Amino acid sequence: MIPNQWYAVLESSEVPRGRPVGVTRFGERLVFWRTPAGDPVCLRDACPHRGAALSIGRLQEGAIECPFHGLTFDPSGRCTLIPANGRSAEVPKAFQATGYPAREAHGFIWVWWGEAAQAAPEIPWFEELDATFSYGTIRDHWPVHYSRAIENQLDAVHLPFVHATTIGRGNRTLIHGPLVRWEDRPGLPRDRMNIWVFNELDHGQPARRAEDLAVPARRPSLQFQFPNIWHNWIGDDVRVMAAFVPIDDENTRMYVRFYQRIVRLPGLRQLFNLASLPANRVILNQDKRVVRTQLPKRSDLRMGEKLIPGDGPIIAYRRRRSELRGEGG
Ligand code: FES
Ligand SMILES: [Fe+2]
Known part of the structure; x- marks a missing residue:
């Protein structure tokens, strides 16, 4: 793989609203879903707690809840809740889930496979293939x-x-x-x-x-x-x-x-x-x-x-x- 590039990874219609989708890309299990605004999200599909697939969990107001012990992750991958520790407990930073920047353009979902900080502003595309087609x-x-x-x-x-x-x-x-x-x-x-x-x-x-x-x-x-x-x-x-x-x-x-x-x-x-x-x-x-x-x-x-x-x-x-x-x- 070439690092630090935008890769087309799925078609837009393969990531519907309202439920997460688990796929393998780049040799890694990934979970995709959409925020309430419709923006695509991509995290590694293995819960930082004990490795269960987040993709078989459920969405809660744009966040994803792990099906195993209920840890919840927002679209940035930040863990917002560890139910067993109680709502009042602070969530340690180490529970951050790893994600990749994701975008939608030209009927595809794109993932920046590499350093998020280096993400190029533009998605590569053949400009001629415009909305007239x-x-x-x-x-x-x-x-x-x-x-x-x-x-x-x-x-x-x-x-x-x-x-x-x-x-x-x-x-x-x-x-x-x-x-x-x-x-x-x-x-x-x-x-x-x-x-x-x-x-x-x-x-x-x-x-x-x-x-x-x-x-x-x-x-x-x-x-x-x-x-x-x-x-x-x-x-x-x-x-x-x-x-x-x-x-x-x-x-x-x-x-x-x-x-x-x-x-x-x-x-x-x-x-x-x-x-x-x-x-x-x-x-x-x-x-x-x-x-x-x-x-x-x-x-x-x-x-x-x-x-x-x-x-x-x-x-x-x-x-x-x-x-x-x-x-x-
Ligand atoms: S493995 Fe995800 S909450 Fe335990
Ligand atoms: Fe051919």
Whole structure:
């Protein structure tokens, strides 16, 4: 995991009002709920008293009550009551529960995984995916480390093989580049990767290296935004977006959204979005069938794989991820 980043971790609708939700993210059991104002809260889902899951406790005016002995925690994680000690007893500071800053934006719940004091003000997002679009979501579970799921979506080489019957039709096996350009956000250098893909039918022409290609006038085919979201530009009015949510070292939750603004009429657009999902599910399953077999389950900068020029975006991702993890290159 890369510390000190905002990660998309759940969809907004997965954290309803009025009850806590327990999930595993970053290899840790977490509990989410909403304050009476609707703001998301995230604490470690293990009571500081004796480790019971707070997520099977109940909410009391925005605070959560542990189901085991009734210790109560406010949204900041402060323990406000130890019933057995009596209401009049002071609660020792040591009973503070550990939490992570949580926010809601773009239909996702985001968690700042790292030092709360360093939390960046902005949630990373593809600004183009604004309120003019609506979307339908596929949620899926992949038994892989999230780095493998991300790399699969940066991989232009797999298209004619894995997706021969769908988005990889046409046998365009020859890979020029791909071309990778980094973008910065203020204070966040090389935070977003823009990738242009140039796959062609192989007529015997040489594959051109990324350094010999100019940046085309067209939009990048793919964008990856650290630490865990991705955008595929299909057309002005049609996009695919994904969040790769780390559950633990061997499991990832996928949120794949089909965004469109062709059909905008409420009601009709939801139907259109729903109708788009089965085809996207087929494509996703084509990927999953192969990616789940990759060994080792998690990728690293130095792991003995024999890479080719077409793997450029994957190499760029691994390098930057390794730097952000403080591995010095
Ligand atoms: S384990 Fe939570 S109150 Fe005892
Ligand atoms: Fe794919």
